[in-house]
Amino acid sequence: MRRLRAAAVPYLLILPGGLWLVIFFVIPLIALISLSTQQGDIVDGFTQTFHFANYATAWSNYHQQFLRSLLYGGLATILCIVLAYPMAYWIAFRGGARKSMYLFLILLPFFVSFVLRTVSWQYILGDNGLVLGPLKSAGIFPQGFRVLATGTAVIGGLTYNYLPFMVLPVYVALERIDFRLVEAAQDLYASRAVAFRRVVLPLSLPGLFAGVLLTFVPVAADYVNASLLGGTSNTMVGNIIQDEFLNVQDYPTGSALSFMLMALLLVGMFSYARALGTEEVLEVAAR
Amino acid sequence: MTLPRNSSPTHGRDYSRRNALRLGGLGAAALGLAACGVQGAASSKPTSTKQALSAAQQFWKAQKPTTHINFANWALYIDPSHDTLKQFTAATGITVTYSEVIQDDPSFFAKINPIIRAGQDTGYDIMVMTDGLEFGELVQLGDVTPLDQSKLTNFYKYAGKAYQNRAFDPGNVYSVPWASGSTGIGWNPKYVKTPPTSMADLWNPAYAGHVGMMSDTQEIANFGLIKLGINPETSTENDWKAAAAELLKQKDAHIVRKYYDQGYIDALSKGDIWITMAWSGDIFQQNLSSGTNLQFTVPKEGGTLWTDNMMIPKNAANPVAAMELIDWFYKPEIAALLTEAIEYISPVPSVQDIIKQDAAKAAKPADKQTLLEVADSPLVWVSDADYARLKTYVPITAKTSVAFNSIFQPVVAG
Amino acid sequence: MTTLSSTERPPGASGSPAGSGGPARRGRRRLGDRLLFAYTWAVIIWLALPIGVMIAFSFNNPHGRYNFTWTGFTLKWYGPHLFDYPSLTTAIGNSLIVAASATTGAVILGTLVGLALGKYRFRGLGTANLVQFAAIAAPEIVLASSLLSFFVTLRVPLGLPTIIVAHIMFCLSFVAVTVRARVLTLDRSLEEAARDLGAGAWTTFRLVTLPLIFPGVLAGALLAFAISVDDFVVTSFVAGSQQTFPLWIWSATRNGLPPQVDVLGTLIFVGGLLLVSAATLIGRRRPA
Numbered sequence: 001m002r003r004l005r006a007a008a009v010p011y012l013l014i015l016p017g018g019l020w021l022v023i024f025f026v027i028p029l030i031a032l033i034s035l036s037t038q039q040g041d042i043v044d045g046f047t048q049t050f051h052f053a054n055y056a057t058a059w060s061n062y063h064q065q066f067l068r069s070l071l072y073g074g075l076a077t078i079l080c081i082v083l084a085y086p087m088a089y090w091i092a093f094r095g096g097a098r099k100s101m102y103l104f105l106i107l108l109p110f111f112v113s114f115v116l117r118t119v120s121w122q123y124i125l126g127d128n129g130l131v132l133g134p135l136k137s138a139g140i141f142p143q144g145f146r147v148l149a150t151g152t153a154v155i156g157g158l159t160y161n162y163l164p165f166m167v168l169p170v171y172v173a174l175e176r177i178d179f180r181l182v183e184a185a186q187d188l189y190a191s192r193a194v195a196f197r198r199v200v201l202p203l204s205l206p207g208l209f210a211g212v213l214l215t216f217v218p219v220a221a222d223y224v225n226a227s228l229l230g231g232t233s234n235t236m237v238g239n240i241i242q243d244e245f246l247n248v249q250d251y252p253t254g255s256a257l258s259f260m261l262m263a264l265l266l267v268g269m270f271s272y273a274r275a276l277g278t279e280e281v282l283e284v285a286a287r
Numbered sequence: 288m289t290l291p292r293n294s295s296p297t298h299g300r301d302y303s304r305r306n307a308l309r310l311g312g313l314g315a316a317a318l319g320l321a322a323c324g325v326q327g328a329a330s331s332k333p334t335s336t337k338q339a340l341s342a343a344q345q346f347w348k349a350q351k352p353t354t355h356i357n358f359a360n361w362a363l364y365i366d367p368s369h370d371t372l373k374q375f376t377a378a379t380g381i382t383v384t385y386s387e388v389i390q391d392d393p394s395f396f397a398k399i400n401p402i403i404r405a406g407q408d409t410g411y412d413i414m415v416m417t418d419g420l421e422f423g424e425l426v427q428l429g430d431v432t433p434l435d436q437s438k439l440t441n442f443y444k445y446a447g448k449a450y451q452n453r454a455f456d457p458g459n460v461y462s463v464p465w466a467s468g469s470t471g472i473g474w475n476p477k478y479v480k481t482p483p484t485s486m487a488d489l490w491n492p493a494y495a496g497h498v499g500m501m502s503d504t505q506e507i508a509n510f511g512l513i514k515l516g517i518n519p520e521t522s523t524e525n526d527w528k529a530a531a532a533e534l535l536k537q538k539d540a541h542i543v544r545k546y547y548d549q550g551y552i553d554a555l556s557k558g559d560i561w562i563t564m565a566w567s568g569d570i571f572q573q574n575l576s577s578g579t580n581l582q583f584t585v586p587k588e589g590g591t592l593w594t595d596n597m598m599i600p601k602n603a604a605n606p607v608a609a610m611e612l613i614d615w616f617y618k619p620e621i622a623a624l625l626t627e628a629i630e631y632i633s634p635v636p637s638v639q640d641i642i643k644q645d646a647a648k649a650a651k652p653a654d655k656q657t658l659l660e661v662a663d664s665p666l667v668w669v670s671d672a673d674y675a676r677l678k679t680y681v682p683i684t685a686k687t688s689v690a691f692n693s694i695f696q697p698v699v700a701g
Numbered sequence: 702m703t704t705l706s707s708t709e710r711p712p713g714a715s716g717s718p719a720g721s722g723g724p725a726r727r728g729r730r731r732l733g734d735r736l737l738f739a740y741t742w743a744v745i746i747w748l749a750l751p752i753g754v755m756i757a758f759s760f761n762n763p764h765g766r767y768n769f770t771w772t773g774f775t776l777k778w779y780g781p782h783l784f785d786y787p788s789l790t791t792a793i794g795n796s797l798i799v800a801a802s803a804t805t806g807a808v809i810l811g812t813l814v815g816l817a818l819g820k821y822r823f824r825g826l827g828t829a830n831l832v833q834f835a836a837i838a839a840p841e842i843v844l845a846s847s848l849l850s851f852f853v854t855l856r857v858p859l860g861l862p863t864i865i866v867a868h869i870m871f872c873l874s875f876v877a878v879t880v881r882a883r884v885l886t887l888d889r890s891l892e893e894a895a896r897d898l899g900a901g902a903w904t905t906f907r908l909v910t911l912p913l914i915f916p917g918v919l920a921g922a923l924l925a926f927a928i929s930v931d932d933f934v935v936t937s938f939v940a941g942s943q944q945t946f947p948l949w950i951w952s953a954t955r956n957g958l959p960p961q962v963d964v965l966g967t968l969i970f971v972g973g974l975l976l977v978s979a980a981t982l983i984g985r986r987r988p989a
Binding site: 323324325362363384386387388390398399401403404405406407409410411493501506548549550551553556557 | 729730764769788849852853854855856857859860919941943944952954955956957
């Protein structure tokens with residue numbers, strides 16, 4: 001009797017939270033999938049007709065934005081790696097007693113609302129904003145020059161907003177490395193470059209992989225940066241989904257796009273994790 | 288934050304197949320949900336105007352007066368000092384919360400429609416909607432409350448005949464006009480040296496990257512159609528495709544910076560865009576409230592003429608007070624105050640004389656200047672020649688809107 | 702569990718290697734270090750730039766709503782003028798109500814889930830982990846559009862309750878993960894000792910387990926609060942006609958962002974820093 005009760009404990013603990021996730025995460029996903037094959041309009045309502053052509057229409061109308069999301073996501077992720085790695089390396093190996101201070105500084109942007117710091121970039125980069133305004137008055141740039149409403153601005157904004165998600169896992173991985181290994185390699189007359197390539201880099205890979213997961217997925221699905229910093233040819237699939245749901249009320253098209261996005265990203269992510277053969281990637285990512 | 292290291296035993300991979308099965312079971316359980324659609328108007332729609340009116344009478348009999356109103360409107364659409372509302376509160380004791388929450392018709396409709404469908408109060412007692420697709424959809428869906436005709440004393444007394452009984456709302460069952468205006472070309476003379484005269488100026492490669500267009504499909508469709516010399520009112524689906532192609536040309540040449548909602552006015556003021564589709568009165572009020580020097584032109588091919596209307600959303604908490612405020616704006620002196628501030632076309636014709644009197648009375652020369660400008664503005668008192676050039680929106684319904692949007696949505700999607 | 706954390710690491714392990722290599726090599730290293738040092742600081746400054754702009758413009762004195770060029774220093778927005786926009790004040794209030802409710806809900810549900818996942822091995826553990834992982838990893842716009850589809854299909858009225866419910870959903874997993882991590886580091890013998898001394902399950906939980914996992918719960922709560930207060934995407938889908946602070950900023954960008962937004966942003970920034978500093982201090986005082 002008592003053992004039975006003990007066996008029930010974990011289920012009882014997990015029940016309320018689990019139920020919550022089922023009702024407000026799993027079932028809504030099903031509602032989304034269901035809506036994606038419905039037909040109708042907002043006045044007559046939408047009815048389930050298993051109209052899978054919705055997917056084809058959505059793809060043919062918006063594949064450009066879909067592919068652009070992946071492109072921007074990829075570019076921003078690469079930029080994040082380039083910016084984050086040297087920095088995480090320096091903090092992990094040379095940060096000394098100030099490591100936590102540096103990490104704290106990297107997390108500073110999180111204390112300002114995401115929308116607000118992106119708007120702040122809009123002001124900094126504006127055609128007559130804080131940077132270009134004076135430069136244009138000084139005649140360095142022509143009047144028509146712009147940064148805002150270009151792909152560069154969007155990718156820059158994405159990199160800015162998601163950089164900490166790359167720095168942290170890379171830092172955690174690097175920080176675990178016993179520096180004596182590097183010294184041992186150097187004692188064996190490995191050059192610094194070789195020591196890095198053969199010792200540090202392989203040991204930091206799990207962190208890097210986790211960082212890629214943590215940045216690529218939210219970046220590819222983002223629409224705030226494209227909306228605030230982008231222009232006509234910079235919209236991403238997130239903008240379209242937002243538009244279909246919150247402007248046009250064409251729920252089926254929005255649902256179809258949303259489901260395709262999720263399927264693509266989740267499948268990509270799982271096979272990526274599996275290909276690397278480490279559940280550790282998921283473990284680190286889950287943090 | 289605690290960052291665990293090497294935290295857990297890994298959970299076997301053999302679980303995953305069983306997981307998938309279990310999730311599948313859950314999916315089956317939720318299939319009931321999958322069969323559900325999103326309900327439309329079938330149940331709530333009144334079948335005829337007459338029926339709607341008699342239902343309205345019963346509805347209004349049951350209502351009690353309240354002392355507060357929530358008013359949802361567009362930005363730059365009322366006197367900045369809110370004197371029109373303050374005087375209303377002084378006269379009636381009814382307080383008003385005025386919110387500039389409408390950025391364009393589709394997004395506001397998309398925001399309130401699910402709330403009304405769920406049988407709830409949107410939190411707004413009056414809203415201002417344009418006479419386009421969403422207006423028709425709101426009426427068809429039964430998302431709006433028919434007005435209490437017995438409370439529209441000022442409206443029937445002072446509103447111009449042209450503003451009573453419009454084609455989009457026969458008998459003013461659901462709406463009375465707030466203001467009319469035109470969509471034309473707004474520009475900043477600091478960057479645009481030759482004043483624009485035609486639609487072609489929005490397609491001018493010299494302004495590449497600094498041209499603003501609107502994201503509302505009905506607005507932008509009109510500009511494409513008018514540029515091609517097609518009258519939107521009688522346009523066909525093939526005309527729409529031609530217009531979309533014209534607009535795509537403009538987009539693909541990287542001339543358009545961005546497709547805007549009312550945010551275009553912010554971008555125009557900052558100098559991000561130099562020339563843009565714009566609403567006439569916005570330009571005026573922006574100059575008035577922020578000291579900018581922006582200009583407005585109706586292109587020679589014509590612009591769009593529209594009417595924004597006050598409506599009461601269904602389930603509103605304060606409909607009686609809302610009726611009082613709606614009729615309040617038809618008192619000529621209040622209508623004059625409003626027109627002086629927003630420079631849009633007033634539905635009350637006698638306003639012009641009042642503004643002239645106000646101008647004569649004005650103490651400061653600057654005020655006098657502004658008032659005289661309004662009193663003579665060709666944008667507020669549209670000449671017959673201009674009227675002939677202005678076009679209405681493409682008349683679309685919920686049915687035809689699917690085709691319409693699938694043509695124009697990809698254009699503004701970017 | 703085998704790795705040492707930075708504080709426990711023996712000195713020298715992560716410090717400068719002593720004496721290996723000739724002077725030339727050391728010189729090159731010093732140059733490399735200096736470059737990396739400069740690089741790190743350059744990135745940090747880049748990260749802080751928009752925050753600096755926000756703080757600076759909270760002291761700007763613009764004409765009208767157009768706060769994008771510097772027009773003079775003023776402190777007036779830090780006074781009663783802060784509340785000039787009633788809808789902004791309401792939005793801030795909504796944000797706090799939502800974050801407080803969502804944090805409370807997520808902490809209660811998430812702590813229980815975290816305990817279960819960390820302490821027990823049971824059938825279904827894999828499924829539980831999978832669902833939770835998916836909830837964290839799924840792109841926000843997918844969560845948002847699913848929730849709206851769900852609410853629209855069932856005709857659930859949108860408003861503060863739907864925002865809170867959604868926030869609990871995505872904050873819950875973060876709390877669970879944080880608590881689970883803490884539970885995994887626990888010394889099980891402490892609980893066993895309490896049981897041996899005759900404490901019941903509830904007493905053991907209250908007097909032993911809870912204090913031990915408290916830093917994890919606190920960290921989870923802070924994380925949940927931060928995520929909830931800042932959430933834009935999901936909130937904008939399920940908010941109906943309600944506004945929170947991020948939503949207000951979003952709609953205000955269309956008509957010019959008044960300085961009040963920068964002031965509130967600055968206050969939240971400073972408040973957040975103080976809160977986290979305080980939490981760090983509390984965390985330090987507890988047995989690790």
